[in-house]
Amino acid sequence: MVRWLPDAVGRLERAALELYAERGFEQTTVAEIAERAGVTERTFFRYFTDKREVLFQGSAELQRIALAAIAASPEPVVPIDAVASAIGEIAGVLQGGRAHARQRAAVVDAHPALRERELLKMESLASAMSLALEARGVPAAAALIAGQAGITVFRISYERWVADSAADDYRRLVGESFQELKAVTAGG
Amino acid sequence: MVRWLPDAVGRLERAALELYAERGFEQTTVAEIAERAGVTERTFFRYFTDKREVLFQGSAELQRIALAAIAASPEPVVPIDAVASAIGEIAGVLQGGRAHARQRAAVVDAHPALRERELLKMESLASAMSLALEARGVPAAAALIAGQAGITVFRISYERWVADSAADDYRRLVGESFQELKAVTAGG
Numbered sequence: 085m086v087r088w089l090p091d092a093v094g095r096l097e098r099a100a101l102e103l104y105a106e107r108g109f110e111q112t113t114v115a116e117i118a119e120r121a122g123v124t125e126r127t128f129f130r131y132f133t134d135k136r137e138v139l140f141q142g143s144a145e146l147q148r149i150a151l152a153a154i155a156a157s158p159e160p161v162v163p164i165d166a167v168a169s170a171i172g173e174i175a176g177v178l179q180g181g182r183a184h185a186r187q188r189a190a191v192v193d194a195h196p197a198l199r200e201r202e203l204l205k206m207e208s209l210a211s212a213m214s215l216a217l218e219a220r221g222v223p224a225a226a227a228l229i230a231g232q233a234g235i236t237v238f239r240i241s242y243e244r245w246v247a248d249s250a251a252d253d254y255r256r257l258v259g260e261s262f263q264e265l266k267a268v269t270a271g272g
Numbered sequence: 273m274v275r276w277l278p279d280a281v282g283r284l285e286r287a288a289l290e291l292y293a294e295r296g297f298e299q300t301t302v303a304e305i306a307e308r309a310g311v312t313e314r315t316f317f318r319y320f321t322d323k324r325e326v327l328f329q330g331s332a333e334l335q336r337i338a339l340a341a342i343a344a345s346p347e348p349v350v351p352i353d354a355v356a357s358a359i360g361e362i363a364g365v366l367q368g369g370r371a372h373a374r375q376r377a378a379v380v381d382a383h384p385a386l387r388e389r390e391l392l393k394m395e396s397l398a399s400a401m402s403l404a405l406e407a408r409g410v411p412a413a414a415a416l417i418a419g420q421a422g423i424t425v426f427r428i429s430y431e432r433w434v435a436d437s438a439a440d441d442y443r444r445l446v447g448e449s450f451q452e453l454k455a456v457t458a459g460g
Contacts, residue, residue, distance in 0.1 A: 162459045163456055163459060164456055164457055164459050165459070196392065199392060199395075200388035200389065200391065200392050201388065203388065203391035203392060203394075203395060204384065204387060204388050204391060206391075207387075207391060225428075225452055226452065226455070226456050228428055229424065229428060229449070229452050229453050229456045230456050232424040232427070232428065233421070233424065233453070233456065233457060236417065236420040236421065236424060239420070240413075240416055240417060240420065261417070264413055264414065264417050265417050265421070265457055266457050266458065267414070268351055268352055268414050268417045268418050268421065269352055269421060269453055269454050269457040269458070270454065270457070270458060271350045271351060271352045271353070
């Protein structure tokens with residue numbers, strides 16, 4: 085039970101997701117998550133600072149992928165296109181795990197504490213993308229707006245992807261949402 | 273000390289802000305906030321569900337103002353313009369309280385727990401604006417994007433307004449940020 089097991093992070097995430105879905109986030113303890121994952125509480129805290137963080141273990145990797153896409157955007161850098169490519173890359177990575185994404189989204193949506201943490205992660209991604217755009221020579225104001233616009237598209241297309249069984253091509257949804265954003269902001 | 277005092281809500285908010293700035297959010301108790309405001313803990317919990325919420329007492333009123341602006345937008349409703357007018361109305365209301373807004377922003381920025389709550393309030397405002405646009409006949413997808421775009425502009429212009437002493441015309445900053453958003457999203 086306390087022996088070493090491979091993929092402790094993945095096991096902890098799945099255990100937390102199951103328990104939050106079964107009993108609710110508030111009613112679940114770290115001890116229970118660790119027990120279901122077959123590891124110690126100490127192992128849990130080696131990877132995660134708290135009970136919320138366990139559902140966001142992939143966020144650093146997604147951010148890295150987005151920043152690499154911005155760094156690789158062709159010259160001259162068009163901020164909204166660079167961000168569209170960054171969000172498209174993230175969608176490409178998430179694409180394969182739709183069943184997990186849907187289960188996770190249902191749990192996050194049902195718990196304000198988890199929604200708050202998700203918004204903070206999105207905000208962190210927006211800031212990181214803005215800085216990456218500035219590093220490519222984009223002026224600060226445009227970089228800030230483009231980063232936030234990217235998050236808007238990410239969230240809207242994510243919601244569609246998890247909600248609509250027919251809409252399984254996440255990358256295409258991202259592209260469509262960018263077009264919608266352009267159409268809406270051109271409207272005034 | 274426990275006697276009735278006018279403006280308990282305002283006093284509690286100011287007391288919380290002072291204490292969070294002096295000692296930090298985590299180190300402050302509801303009992304201490306109530307004591308400094310000259311009311312009982314019970315009075316605190318009559319108005320606020322928790323220690324975070326006390327810094328967001330104005331959010332319901334701001335949302336009401338934004339929704340009234342969308343409801344009053346001229347036909348035919350152009351989603352991005354309706355949202356620009358809603359955020360402009362909010363800016364007009366906040367405009368007078370810049371010293372308080374700066375102090376509050378410094379405290380919120382310094383505490384992830386408060387930033388999380390602020391993001392959730394913004395999200396709630398975005399959703400409410402989207403629904404108000406739908407009520408005016410705007411298609412759901414455009415309403416969703418316009419609501420999110422409005423929040424982007426709100427936040428970016430708010431940050432400028434509190435950070436830059438020279439930029440004291442908040443309504444004008446909102447207008448400028450909307451123009452920037454249009455320029456950035458037209459770029460691709």
